[in-house]
Amino acid sequence: MMQSLTPDVEVRLSVGQCVRTLTTSKEKEEVTKTLHTLTSYLDDGPQSTITSAQRAEFSRAHYTRTLQFLISNINADWLQLLTVAQCTELWDGLFLRGPPDQTLLVLMDGISSMSSPSAGLDRLVSILERFLQSGRLTVLLWTRCQGTGPSDSPQLRETLLSRLVALPDLTANQLHHHNKTIFLPQQYYRLLAREMLTVLERTCQALRDRKDCSLTFVAQALGKACVQGHSGLVFGVLAPHLSSCTLSDMVWQRVCWKLLENVPERWLESVLTGMVQAVNRPDALSRIMGNLVLKNKKAQFVITHKLLLLQYKYETRVLSILLGYLAQDRERRPLLIQVLRSLCQAWANPSAVRHTPLEQQLYVSRALLLCVGLLSDAELQELRSELLQCMLGGMQSHLDSSVVRVRRMGMVVGECLSSRMDVNGAKLKFEYEHDEETEELLSLMTPLSEEETELLDDRLDLPQGVKGKTVPSQAVPSQAASVAQKSGADPDSELDSDDELTPYDMSADQEMSQAAPPRYLRDCLEAFLSSEDPVRVDLSLRAIEGLVRKNTSTAREVSVELSKVLLHMEDRYNTVGFLSLRQAAMVALTVTDSVPVTEYLTTEFYSMNYSIRQRLDILEVLIMSAQELSQPITDKGGPSKAIQRVTMNTPLYPGDDPIHWRQVVERRIQSKTKRLSKGVTHPPAKPTPNRYAPVAGHFFFPLLRNYDRPQVTFDLLGGDHLVLGRLIHTLGLLMHLAVNAPVATQMGRALLDFVWAVRYHVDQMVRRGVLFAVCSVFLSMPSQSLLVELSDQLFETRAWLAGMTRRMWLKRAQSRMFMQLLSVCESENTHAHTHTHSWGEHCWEMEGIQDILSCADCL
Numbered sequence: 001m002m003q004s005l006t007p008d009v010e011v012r013l014s015v016g017q018c019v020r021t022l023t024t025s026k027e028k029e030e031v032t033k034t035l036h037t038l039t040s041y042l043d044d045g046p047q048s049t050i051t052s053a054q055r056a057e058f059s060r061a062h063y064t065r066t067l068q069f070l071i072s073n074i075n076a077d078w079l080q081l082l083t084v085a086q087c088t089e090l091w092d093g094l095f096l097r098g099p100p101d102q103t104l105l106v107l108m109d110g111i112s113s114m115s116s117p118s119a120g121l122d123r124l125v126s127i128l129e130r131f132l133q134s135g136r137l138t139v140l141l142w143t144r145c146q147g148t149g150p151s152d153s154p155q156l157r158e159t160l161l162s163r164l165v166a167l168p169d170l171t172a173n174q175l176h177h178h179n180k181t182i183f184l185p186q187q188y189y190r191l192l193a194r195e196m197l198t199v200l201e202r203t204c205q206a207l208r209d210r211k212d213c214s215l216t217f218v219a220q221a222l223g224k225a226c227v228q229g230h231s232g233l234v235f236g237v238l239a240p241h242l243s244s245c246t247l248s249d250m251v252w253q254r255v256c257w258k259l260l261e262n263v264p265e266r267w268l269e270s271v272l273t274g275m276v277q278a279v280n281r282p283d284a285l286s287r288i289m290g291n292l293v294l295k296n297k298k299a300q301f302v303i304t305h306k307l308l309l310l311q312y313k314y315e316t317r318v319l320s321i322l323l324g325y326l327a328q329d330r331e332r333r334p335l336l337i338q339v340l341r342s343l344c345q346a347w348a349n350p351s352a353v354r355h356t357p358l359e360q361q362l363y364v365s366r367a368l369l370l371c372v373g374l375l376s377d378a379e380l381q382e383l384r385s386e387l388l389q390c391m392l393g394g395m396q397s398h399l400d401s402s403v404v405r406v407r408r409m410g411m412v413v414g415e416c417l418s419s420r421m422d423v424n425g426a427k428l429k430f431e432y433e434h435d436e437e438t439e440e441l442l443s444l445m446t447p448l449s450e451e452e453t454e455l456l457d458d459r460l461d462l463p464q465g466v467k468g469k470t471v472p473s474q475a476v477p478s479q480a481a482s483v484a485q486k487s488g489a490d491p492d493s494e495l496d497s498d499d500e501l502t503p504y505d506m507s508a509d510q511e512m513s514q515a516a517p518p519r520y521l522r523d524c525l526e527a528f529l530s531s532e533d534p535v536r537v538d539l540s541l542r543a544i545e546g547l548v549r550k551n552t553s554t555a556r557e558v559s560v561e562l563s564k565v566l567l568h569m570e571d572r573y574n575t576v577g578f579l580s581l582r583q584a585a586m587v588a589l590t591v592t593d594s595v596p597v598t599e600y601l602t603t604e605f606y607s608m609n610y611s612i613r614q615r616l617d618i619l620e621v622l623i624m625s626a627q628e629l630s631q632p633i634t635d636k637g638g639p640s641k642a643i644q645r646v647t648m649n650t651p652l653y654p655g656d657d658p659i660h661w662r663q664v665v666e667r668r669i670q671s672k673t674k675r676l677s678k679g680v681t682h683p684p685a686k687p688t689p690n691r692y693a694p695v696a697g698h699f700f701f702p703l704l705r706n707y708d709r710p711q712v713t714f715d716l717l718g719g720d721h722l723v724l725g726r727l728i729h730t731l732g733l734l735m736h737l738a739v740n741a742p743v744a745t746q747m748g749r750a751l752l753d754f755v756w757a758v759r760y761h762v763d764q765m766v767r768r769g770v771l772f773a774v775c776s777v778f779l780s781m782p783s784q785s786l787l788v789e790l791s792d793q794l795f796e797t798r799a800w801l802a803g804m805t806r807r808m809w810l811k812r813a814q815s816r817m818f819m820q821l822l823s824v825c826e827s828e829n830t831h832a833h834t835h836t837h838s839w840g841e842h843c844w845e846m847e848g849i850q851d852i853l854s855c856a857d858c859l
Helices: 007-024 028-040 052-072 084-096 100-113 119-133 136-146 154-165 167-178 185-208 216-245 250-261 265-278 282-289 297-310 316-328 333-348 350-355 358-373 377-382 384-399 404-421 436-443 450-460 478-487 521-530 534-550 552-568 578-592 594-605 612-630 641-647 658-672 693-704 721-737 744-756 764-780 783-789 791-826 832-836 849-855
Strands: none
Touching: 007 028, 007 052, 028 084, 052 084, 052 100, 084 100, 084 119, 100 119, 100 136, 100 154, 100 167, 119 136, 119 167, 136 185, 136 216, 154 167, 154 216, 167 185, 185 216, 185 250, 216 250, 216 265, 216 282, 250 282, 265 282, 265 297, 265 316, 282 316, 297 316, 297 333, 297 358, 316 333, 316 358, 333 350, 333 358, 333 384, 350 384, 358 404, 358 436, 377 384, 384 404, 404 436, 521 534, 521 552, 534 552, 534 578, 552 578, 552 594, 552 612, 578 594, 578 612, 594 612, 594 693, 612 693, 612 721, 693 721, 693 744, 721 744, 721 764, 744 764, 744 783, 744 791, 764 791, 783 791
């Protein structure tokens, strides 16, 4: 008699037989029977013939492989034999009735691996949609809480978390515009939060029934969802429910505390940040978090330091909830005192007042006033000296600032602190303009009434899109109201005596900008890189050339970086004179720090991903910089022509020009002075060194480096005729400016070798550029070097120039003859013979290199 088989062997043989049957069978009844057999391993009803050991073995070792086999045969012929009802019951049922964690992993892998669009992908997406709608996520989370599932490795658990939390991203990457609504982040993460609430309710019931549960997996899923940026959606569902459940149920409070304690530290900040913004009262946060801030160092750092001193993007309501949470419990009040000392140091620090953003200073001021308002009288007396020192030092730092808002902020905070401390019965009082900012700061010292608190809670319960300001504005104090009423009583009472005054001519006045122009180059660089303010960018662009020429040492430190920013800069705000301003700034940088900037520009000229406009800009900057360097320095401290054109185009008052009247006086003196003889009226020109000669090679030779290397977006010898013509013309100008330079001979030989290969180019502009470049070589090289260095090319070049001259004038003569013949026809053919014999006499009037050079003046 055969020995009975063990459950694992029996299940393995049965599943293998089912797989072979589905692979080879073409009969509907046989396929249906096989699918019923596989489905029976998932039924745990009283009529099931499968034992619990067999079901456990199937779920442990064969369920995932069975689903993978079904997905791989999703387009098999035997599946087409089933009706829609049979597919839903048998084929889909295998996915919806088994272990949900394995089902989710297999479905996500199958969706990611299938081509889109296809019928198989649509079926898997439909099953995943039913998986989410039928509450299988709750089963998945609850199974992990109970610990009844099979033990898995940390890698498998991390994979499951990734698939669970990143499901909207994975489906969107595969489905694109055909994505389902339930897979969208706005829907999915709210669904996940509701499933978490269901699991937490079951956990509370299990604890009441004296059963153990683990919230580790739920806490990990919560942390991973928050760290990926979905804390607002998740806590938008969790926070109101947890706040109401913990109001009178201690078990719910313990569950919430344990949930937050199990969140991994690397995700704890995102969880706490989302929760603080979602709750509506400090006591609700205290019930949900408990004393986590005392047990976890990371939580303490986030709550007491990072959210208060390092970040400043949160609303006043969040500050009130954070500080109120610290003040709710006696054990947490030492942390409130610690936070107060840190806020005092930050608010009174002179360096922080000068260098931190204005928004952060306002944020710290709000937190300081809220924290002082939460102190008891005993604590206030204990910290009196520290607060007084903070008030005096902070007010001094704020009043020394040149920013009006900073000074006003110091006045308001000083008034509030003195009022709270009541120093010798005397209170500080400043005169300042009241606005929304000052009213908000003043209102922070006034506690809200019960009606206002209830109204605030009602507003916070509304959807996010219809929420208004979180803190209602308080009425302006009576003193401020009386001052405003007094100042606005009779605005025209003092202007009666000015009625007969003649209006001043303001036609030539310029519009004054509210923002001050930058004074440092690094401020301009920061404005170009990160500012979104059009006025600041415009002022920086207009001031940068003068700053570069004035601060040459600083300009050399950031010359390459500034050149890079200016080269890639776009006219986003439609700035007047943008191109000329940017070009003048780049020329100033190139003149100030010639070698590094020129090396960068010449390298980028042949780089990829540049437009034709940018390459032409590089050539223009090099030409203008070389021209400025080759000219003598007339006024070292004076601004350039570009600066004068931008900032000095109109005198301060019309007709008040000192140069004008000095010239008039000088001419009158010269006209009425009698001299017997005139000597030298002007002193001889003072010789100055040519600044271009030492760096001419840095401008010239890198432009010849990679001209014959075509790229994907730039082919100089191919279709980019415009850039080639401008490059040759630029090289010719650089050669012309290098006259009498030691490197002129090498430059001329290299330029002649380059242009000789393109002298018969199809584009007319390139041919004209070649003519210009050849003429520049002959005019700029020393005469004694022409026969020595260019002896092999001189005669060939001369013959080519003669041929070009002949063809050029033949074309011009033919055109002139044609026009003359037309005029002859119009004059009744009376003098045709005189014109037909006169055109050839002018063909050879212009000879020599200077005439050829003048023919290229269009470049």
